[in-house]
Amino acid sequence: MADLIQIQLQFSAPEAKWGKASVIPNTTGFALCVNETDPLRSVQKAARSLDALGISEVALCGDNWTLELQWAFYQGFCNAKRHAGVQFCGDKACQRQLAQLQQCFSFAKQLTNQTPDELYPEQLAQQAADFISSIAAKGTVKSQILVGQQLVDAGWHGLHAVGRGSARKPAMLVLDYNPTGNAAAPVSAALVGKGITFDSGGYSIKATESMLTMKCDMGGAATVTAALALAILQGLNKRVQLILCCAENLISGDAYKLGDIIRYKNGTTVEIVNTDAEGRLVLADGLMCAGESGAGLIIDAATLTGAAMTAVGAEYNALFALDKALAQRTLGYAAQVRELTWQLPLELWHQQQCPSAYADTANSRPVKGGGAGGASNAAGFLSRFVPNDGQGWLHFDLAAAFNTSSNAYWAAGATGQGIRSICHTLLAELG
Known part of the structure; x- marks a missing residue:
């Protein structure tokens, strides 16, 4: 020294x-x-x-x-x-905790900062699975990656629609961490991450300045993966599933288009009025997959809306929940680990804020940024795809996950903000 x-x-x-x-x-x-x-x-x-x-x-x-x-x-x-x-x-305990934080944050930051040429959907899913397997005890992790047509066969039509325009096919990782030794143990929680490895906006194409940093649009996938890894290192002893919805949102002759209607596995039909509101379309499949697991706690994380950043700035993450008691506890967990988090409005009626004349709902409003209340409307869309009327479900809109340029407190790039909040929520809620 x-x-x-x-x-x-x-x-x-x-x-x-x-x-x-x-x-x-x-x-x-x-x-x-x-x-x-x-x-x-x-x-x-x-x-x-x-x-x-x-x-x-x-x-x-x-x-x-x-x-x-x-x-x-x-x-x-x-x-x-x-x-x-x-x-x-x-002391040794303090240094051990800091080493664990560094290991998990470093993974998430490096993953998020990778170029979109290096990181494509199936590779994102594989890197996440490999990282969890390297952290967890031998025999506690099983994973499956569905790619391309396999998504359609499984009923995950939203993820397939968003990613089908790219030559690098969309993929869903379903990872099962089960430290109990009991194959019949219930799934206690499920983590769902948005893994858009590059977002051009599709036919609702972004301007250059908005598209430049869109390698970060898989920040939700990196965040929930690192949160699970950190929880494992800190003694997580319950069965948890990790579900990553990975795709490139690009333009081609096979890309999904404005006016298309997606019929989801639960029967919900969605009219596409903005191909740049793709994150909620892939998360809908992930949330239904999480619901099929029977998990009592479902947490999703995504760099979902510019509206959330407009509302809370780049230092806070936005939290949404229909389960108000769970939301209050989660705000407390985030405060304990010093991650700035703010709850934004979400009610069941937010499901009706994106009406469609042709389907059960549209995926946004056909105005810039989704219009007033855009972040809440996006969360309302997601709430259509969670079980138990939203009880036990949390949605993190990661406004603080990435900085386009350096400032007085952060270097440019991924920050990892949200990892500790989700990890602590997992450990506290699962006991």
């Missing part, structure tokens, strides 16, 4: 000669002068400053580093090209 740049933490103002600086050089490295009213953001901002200096490896030292402060430093210090370089401190 003596050869590394050492980072100490002090809860006091710097000497007058340093002015208002928060990063002060000393004989072994730097001291971070932390704002006591908001220490986590203060530390994360200081870590970004160190990354901007080109420093690639540091050691945290001293008595003031709690687990959460160290994690805030890591989140600010790492960037899209580097997910290591922080030597944590504290």
